[in-house]
Amino acid sequence: MWISSEKVVQILVDKIEPLEVHLKFYEDISSPLKTPRIVLGGAPATGKTTVSQLLEGLGHTVFHEQAREIISNSLENGTDILPWKDLMAFTQVVWDLRNEQYDSALLETKNFYDRTILDSYAYLIKGNVEPTESWTRDMKNRRFDKVFLLPVWPEIHALDSERMETLEDCVEVEKFIIEAYEEMDYELIIVPKIPVKDRVAFILERL
Incomplete structure (x- = not known):
């Protein structure tokens, strides 16, 4: 029986297309799922909380700082889980919580x-x-994809019952934060001292 060249082509296409679909599906399910983790780092009173809240308001997933809550609870309950009383114990509590956030x-x-x-x-x-x-x-x-550093900003620095670092303390802390991240081979992106909406835009434009 004679078969036209058009029919032969159609038969081949019918056989090939399912294979192509299968391969495409295989490629999709085999590619690793990405979980971008972005750090908002810096000394106390540099605007991290305000930036985090705005990012969350825009619909982004944000894991908030928990150290202040731990300090507040320790002060209220009269325990020594405080960075200026028992640094190792305080660090262990904060560390475990930050690992949970990472996971x-x-x-x-x-x-x-x-x-x-x-x-x-x-x-x-x-x-x-x-x-x-x-x-x-x-x-x-536990690696992160990008690290943004919000630098010390004297004009917005303020103290309260949980935040006891003076401006001079914050400058010193910032130095050690930079050292810690660079020791672990991170490149820090410095967020400029501009209005919070502009800071958020600056961050999002670099992702």
Whole structure:
């Protein structure tokens, strides 16, 4: 039986298309899911909370700073889980919470972190305290995609019951934060001292 060339082509297409669809599906399911993790780091009173709140208001996933809440609870309950009383105990509590935040990142969306375990490490450096082996392992294995540093800004610096660092303290803390991240091979992007909406735009434009 004679078959036209057009029919032959159609038969071949019918056989090939399902294979192509299958290959495309295989490529899709085999590609790793991305979980971008973006750091908002810096010393106290540099505007991180305000930036985080605006990012969250825009619909982004934000993991907020928890150290202030821990300090507040410790002061209220009269415990020594305070950075100026027992740095190691305080760091352990904060560290565990920040690891939980890291592990809670959502797939296929940007995850913003108001401070990380690297910021905790900076305070250890400041206090001449060596990190434990598990902490060092965490810093090597729990990597972040981008790090934005909000620099010390004297005009917005303020003290309260949980935030006791003077402006001079904040300048010193910032130095150790930079040291901590650079030691772990991160390149810090400095966020300019501009209105909060512009700071958020600056960050989003660089992702």
